Amino acid sequence: DAGVIQSPRHEVTEMGQEVTLRCKLISGHNSLFWYRQTMMRGLELLIYFNNNVPIDDSGMPEDRFSAKMPNASFSTLKIQPSEPRDSAVYFCASSVDSNTEAFFGQGTRLTVV
Amino acid sequence: SQKIEQNSEALNIQEGKTATLTCNYTNYSPAYLQWYRQDPGRGPVFLLLIRENEKEKRKERLKVTFDTTLKQSLFHITASQPADSATYLCALEGGSNYQLIWGAGTKLIIKP
Numbered sequence: 001d002a003g004v005i006q007s008p009r010h011e012v013t014e015m016g017q018e019v020t021l022r023c024k025l026i027s028g029h030n031s032l033f034w035y036r037q038t039m040m041r042g043l044e045l046l047i048y049f050n051n052n053v054p055i056d057d058s059g060m061p062e063d064r065f066s067a068k069m070p071n072a073s074f075s076t077l078k079i080q081p082s083e084p085r086d087s088a089v090y091f092c093a094s095s096v097d098s099n100t101e102a103f104f105g106q107g108t109r110l111t112v113v
Numbered sequence: 114s115q116k117i118e119q120n121s122e123a124l125n126i127q128e129g130k131t132a133t134l135t136c137n138y139t140n141y142s143p144a145y146l147q148w149y150r151q152d153p154g155r156g157p158v159f160l161l162l163i164r165e166n167e168k169e170k171r172k173e174r175l176k177v178t179f180d181t182t183l184k185q186s187l188f189h190i191t192a193s194q195p196a197d198s199a200t201y202l203c204a205l206e207g208g209s210n211y212q213l214i215w216g217a218g219t220k221l222i223i224k225p
Binding site for chain 2 (some may be wrong): 098
């Protein structure tokens with residue numbers, strides 16, 4: 001298995017534009033996590049899915065953020081409209097179960113100008 | 114709420130020595146604690162998990178201890194190598210069966 005795959009690796013966009021980040025999970029993993037990492041705040045959990053169902057989205061900053069999991073192997077995180085303060089590295093991670101080791105993707109470095 | 118403290122300053126260690134990183138927490142004792150390694154431009158990579166009823170866990174040159182009285186975990190790398198240079202993150206079970214609370218990480222530099 002190639003591991004968790006995220007795309008794009010880098011995204012530069014103008015304020016107000018829609019941004020979609022993509023994640024392919026490891027086959028057989030039931031849990032999916034989207035995280036955001038910044039120097040100031042470290043790693044923050046945005047949303048957690050289990051068996052394709054969103055369980056906890058309390059970390060999603062605002063209604064501008066939305067996440068979907070249309071099937072067991074794929075997820076998207078959308079920001080619309082994007083703002084400069086959304087600039088960060090966004091990681092998705094998957095695990096077999098919710099409380100076992102998490103496998104992270106390479107991350108998407110988002111810059112909103 | 115639970116707070117985690119890891120040394121914010123980089124830790125410089127001579128190659129071959131043992132590196133020891135600290136993770137302190139302030140509130141309830143978590144059911145388990147995990148250590149991850151993160152290299153620049155990459156996602157964290159899982160290293161070890163230790164549960165509250167375990168005092169120590171080992172994996173090759175790595176050793177983790179968990180002291181619920183001191184509310185502290187120590188992460189040791191023996192016979193350190195320059196390739197061990199990275200940022201090391203600890204993460205605690207956050208009160209639910211899925212949530213992890215992450216430390217800010219400690220940057221470890223192993224000098225040849």
